[in-house]
Amino acid sequence: xxxxxxxxxxxxxPEIQARLQARARLESDLRQALPRGEFQLYxxxxxxxxxxxxxxxxxxxxxxxxxGVVSPGEFIPLAEENRMILAIGGWALESACRQLAFWAAxxxxxxxxxxxxxxxxxxxxxxxxxxxxxxxxxTRAPARRLKLEVTESLFMEERDDARAKMLRLSxxxxxxxxxxxxxxxxxxxxxxxxxxAQLKIDQSFVRDLLEDQTSAAIVISIISLARSLELDxxxxxxxxxxxxxxxxxxxxxxxxxxxxxxxxxxxxxxLSLSATTSD
Ligand code: C2E
Ligand code: CA
Ligand code: CA
Ligand code: CA
Numbered sequence: 001x002x003x004x005x006x007x008x009x010x011x012x013x014p015e016i017q018a019r020l021q022a023r024a025r026l027e028s029d030l031r032q033a034l035p036r037g038e039f040q041l042y043x044x045x046x047x048x049x050x051x052x053x054x055x056x057x058x059x060x061x062x063x064x065x066x067x068g069v070v071s072p073g074e075f076i077p078l079a080e081e082n083r084m085i086l087a088i089g090g091w092a093l094e095s096a097c098r099q100l101a102f103w104a105a106x107x108x109x110x111x112x113x114x115x116x117x118x119x120x121x122x123x124x125x126x127x128x129x130x131x132x133x134x135x136x137x138x139t140r141a142p143a144r145r146l147k148l149e150v151t152e153s154l155f156m157e158e159r160d161d162a163r164a165k166m167l168r169l170s171x172x173x174x175x176x177x178x179x180x181x182x183x184x185x186x187x188x189x190x191x192x193x194x195x196x197a198q199l200k201i202d203q204s205f206v207r208d209l210l211e212d213q214t215s216a217a218i219v220i221s222i223i224s225l226a227r228s229l230e231l232d233x234x235x236x237x238x239x240x241x242x243x244x245x246x247x248x249x250x251x252x253x254x255x256x257x258x259x260x261x262x263x264x265x266x267x268x269x270x271l272s273l274s275a276t277t278s279d
């Protein structure tokens with residue numbers, strides 16, 4: 001590499017340079033990941049108050065050839081910036097729906113709901129509704145068992161467009177959960193106008209609720225908001241019995257967290273839920 005004179009070097013701080021290079025490498029690897037089949041879905045169970053599994057959340061994992069598993073927290077923001085999330089998110093939705101269609105054919109599993117994360121970048125596509133409906137058609141997954149997890153950021157701008165898309169999908173049976181709830185700035189009066197099925201309490205509040213009164217107060221108000229809007233409420237990130245007991249006492253009846261199970265590949269889900277063992 002060319003070495004520039006000292007006075008012109010200030011922009012090329014070696015640390016920044018190294019970081020830019022690492023990012024560029026990750027980005028070019030990410031471009032190859034889908035065609036090379038390096039993505040996988042993990043599934044994390046969602047549990048009712050009786051301890052029954054009522055569904056799962058599908059979570060992307062990237063099996064990088066050199067670096068092992070790269071967490072979505074690392075590659076999703078990058079994929080959103082360069083819009084690769086459109087292809088990756090489409091793959092995730094289709095794979096999840098294919099699994100959902102298998103479960104639908106099995107009396108012991110047909111009650112399970114599949115929750116899939118949707119990036120705002122995907123959701124804002126003009127043909128997002130058509131894309132989802134096409135995937136439901138192609139996979140023959142039951143729309144009523146599909147739950148799309150969206151975040152409050154969708155309603156910061158073009159909220160009427162977002163609402164219209166949600167309405168069209170909910171008319172076809174698709175349900176919506178508002179993810180990371182409590183961390184954004186939802187207008188409460190607007191929430192009422194959305195076809196939502198569920199609020200998902202952000203894990204930061206669940207983590208702190210026994211130590212921090214503010215977090216506890218926020219969780220209590222989310223649960224009561226859900227009740228008054230007649231929405232389901234699920235707590236994410238519960239790791240201890242004490243958190244679960246507190247949440248149950250305060251009226252939260254659905255849980256997803258390490259206490260019950262980490263996200264797992266299909267074969268390792270409890271109750272041998274794998275539907276693809278025969279092929
Ligand atoms: P999220 O949608 O809020 O997903 C929940 C995250 O919390 C997951 O991290 C899950 O593994 C983690 N989690 C669940 N229970 C616990 C717990 O008890 N303790 C702790 N410490 N963590 C827990 P993960 O799988 O790393 O995903 C991170 C984020 O990446 C997700 O946050 C979501 O925003 C995004 N993501 C994952 N898969 C997809 C996808 O298919 N599409 C899109 N657009 N985003 C995705
Ligand atoms: Ca989620
Ligand atoms: Ca979440
Ligand atoms: Ca999150």
